[in-house]
Amino acid sequence: MDSERIIRVERDILGKNNAIAADNRTLFAADELLVFNLMSSPGAGKTSLLVRAVSELKLSYPTGVIGGDQQTSNDAERIRAVGVPAIQVNTGKGCHLDAAMIGEAYRRLPRLTHGILFIENVGNLVCPAAFDLGEACKIVVLSMTEGEDKPLKYPDMFAASSLMVINKIDLASLLECDLDKTVGYARRANPKIEVVTVSARTGEGFGALYTWIDRQVAHQRRAVEGAGQ
Amino acid sequence: MDSERIIRVERDILGKNNAIAADNRTLFAADELLVFNLMSSPGAGKTSLLVRAVSELKLSYPTGVIGGDQQTSNDAERIRAVGVPAIQVNTGKGCHLDAAMIGEAYRRLPRLTHGILFIENVGNLVCPAAFDLGEACKIVVLSMTEGEDKPLKYPDMFAASSLMVINKIDLASLLECDLDKTVGYARRANPKIEVVTVSARTGEGFGALYTWIDRQVAHQRRAVEGAGQ
Numbered sequence: 001m002d003s004e005r006i007i008r009v010e011r012d013i014l015g016k017n018n019a020i021a022a023d024n025r026t027l028f029a030a031d032e033l034l035v036f037n038l039m040s041s042p043g044a045g046k047t048s049l050l051v052r053a054v055s056e057l058k059l060s061y062p063t064g065v066i067g068g069d070q071q072t073s074n075d076a077e078r079i080r081a082v083g084v085p086a087i088q089v090n091t092g093k094g095c096h097l098d099a100a101m102i103g104e105a106y107r108r109l110p111r112l113t114h115g116i117l118f119i120e121n122v123g124n125l126v127c128p129a130a131f132d133l134g135e136a137c138k139i140v141v142l143s144m145t146e147g148e149d150k151p152l153k154y155p156d157m158f159a160a161s162s163l164m165v166i167n168k169i170d171l172a173s174l175l176e177c178d179l180d181k182t183v184g185y186a187r188r189a190n191p192k193i194e195v196v197t198v199s200a201r202t203g204e205g206f207g208a209l210y211t212w213i214d215r216q217v218a219h220q221r222r223a224v225e226g227a228g229q
Numbered sequence: 230m231d232s233e234r235i236i237r238v239e240r241d242i243l244g245k246n247n248a249i250a251a252d253n254r255t256l257f258a259a260d261e262l263l264v265f266n267l268m269s270s271p272g273a274g275k276t277s278l279l280v281r282a283v284s285e286l287k288l289s290y291p292t293g294v295i296g297g298d299q300q301t302s303n304d305a306e307r308i309r310a311v312g313v314p315a316i317q318v319n320t321g322k323g324c325h326l327d328a329a330m331i332g333e334a335y336r337r338l339p340r341l342t343h344g345i346l347f348i349e350n351v352g353n354l355v356c357p358a359a360f361d362l363g364e365a366c367k368i369v370v371l372s373m374t375e376g377e378d379k380p381l382k383y384p385d386m387f388a389a390s391s392l393m394v395i396n397k398i399d400l401a402s403l404l405e406c407d408l409d410k411t412v413g414y415a416r417r418a419n420p421k422i423e424v425v426t427v428s429a430r431t432g433e434g435f436g437a438l439y440t441w442i443d444r445q446v447a448h449q450r451r452a453v454e455g456a457g458q
Contacts, residue, residue, distance in 0.1 A: 005238065006238065006242065009234065009235065009238045013235065041270045041271045041272055041352065041375075042270045042354045042375055042379050042382065042383060043270055043372070043374060043375025043376050043379060069382045070355065070382055070383050070384065070385070071381060071382055071383075071384055072378070072381045072382050074378055074381070074382070093359075093385065094355075095324065095353070095355035095356050122355065123270065123354065123382070123383075124324070124353055124354070124355055124356075125271045125352065125353070126299065126323075126324035126351065126353055126356070127324050127353075127355075127356065130322070143272070143374065145272060145372065145374040145397070145400075146270075146271055146272025147272050149301070149303055150271050150272060150352075152300060152301045152303070153271065153298045153299055153300055153301050153303070153352070154271060154299050154300075154352075155299065155300055156299065156322065168374070171374075171400075171403065174400065174403065
């Protein structure tokens with residue numbers, strides 16, 4: 001096997017993905033839609049976090065979710081149960097969502113003009129970091145139970161993300177995980193990463209998450225107005 | 230991008246990996262070495278589990294570890310601190326260990342004749358399942374904090390594994406994770422999977438893990454004796 005050939009194919013795959021991601025971005029901009037790509041290890045609590053967040057955010061914004069998993073449509077069902085439209089993408093053998101999957105799923109959602117679309121990626125701290133889906137921001141969710149060293153071991157994920165949401169903070173007192181170290185390690189990979197700490201179970205910290213989201217909405221609207229002048 | 234071309238390259242990559250895995254298996258058999266490939270999400274506690282296990286197992290068997298992470302040599306340092314030889318492989322952008330990395334790392338370990346080699350894969354519930362490293366068995370480590378649905382969402386990993394170690398059982402009373410459901414879901418993917426529950430923090434359940442390992446050793450020795458007759 002020729003390793004140059006593998007590199008060439010990888011470059012082709014990423015190049016084709018990036019072209020479709022650019023198309024998605026044009027589509028999202030036309031709908032003035034803000035898109036977040038949530039990534040984490042399996043079990044960090046992305047779906048529980050989203051169920052709570054969209055229940056609240058839907059009162060202020062048209063809100064939708066596209067979720068990826070190798071198998072099952074459990075996550076989309078949990079989102080739909082709180083009255084928010086959700087499309088499940090099953091990746092089969094695949095370890096990440098790609099831009100074509102998102103473009104196709106987006107066309108099956110109701111219009112979310114001036115709204116927010118959350119993409120819940122496949123649980124994987126490695127591969128999703130490399131794939132642009134056309135989102136405004138990547139968000140990495142890390143749970144307290146995973147240990148503080150994960151940003152050192154998987155730096156690409158943290159370098160690619162605008163926000164780190166530290167989840168399961170209600171378990172902090174029971175664990176030996178050092179929150180300050182976790183944040184420090186994440187900032188080695190990405191000095192600009194912002195951080196909020198939450199508990200998807202108790203709701204602690206969600207105010208700060210909504211403030212961050214409102215700020216992204218305001219930022220996008222200013223950008224659209226600026227472009228319109 | 231031609232999707233047939235991608236499939237062809239994937240098949241080439243796996244084919245080449247499988248050939249090197251067969252070479253590794255020959256090498257391990259010559260040394261009468263039992264090799265386990267540990268896989269899990271990031272933060273499930275593979276390293277903590279190994280630190281405790283090798284501290285005990287080294288009293289009965291020559292024991293060594295090869296560990297994979299995108300970055301850092303933290304894990305190998307933790308293993309070496311308890312007096313067990315360890316080689317760290319950094320995969321960089323890579324999301325799994327492959328057979329060539331293991332063959333190369335194995336040659337850098339001291340001889341472990343009649344012993345046990347643990348391979349600690351990159352934390353990822355998807356990609357490592359597809360790569361044979363020449364091991365005797367794959368072991369999936371799942372922590373109680375990840376939720377019971379993971380075997381449904383990532384069935385390939387559970388289908389490929391002989392043993393599921395459920396870790397962080399000391400947190401069970403604090404979580405809503407249902408242990409029986411977790412086991413039931415894993416057996417949907419793999420009816421033959423064996424299960425032990427442990428706490429790498431407290432040491433609970435390690436007796437059952439050692440019993441399982443001793444049984445694999447006995448099984449391998451019978452196979453070697455059978456082949457020699």
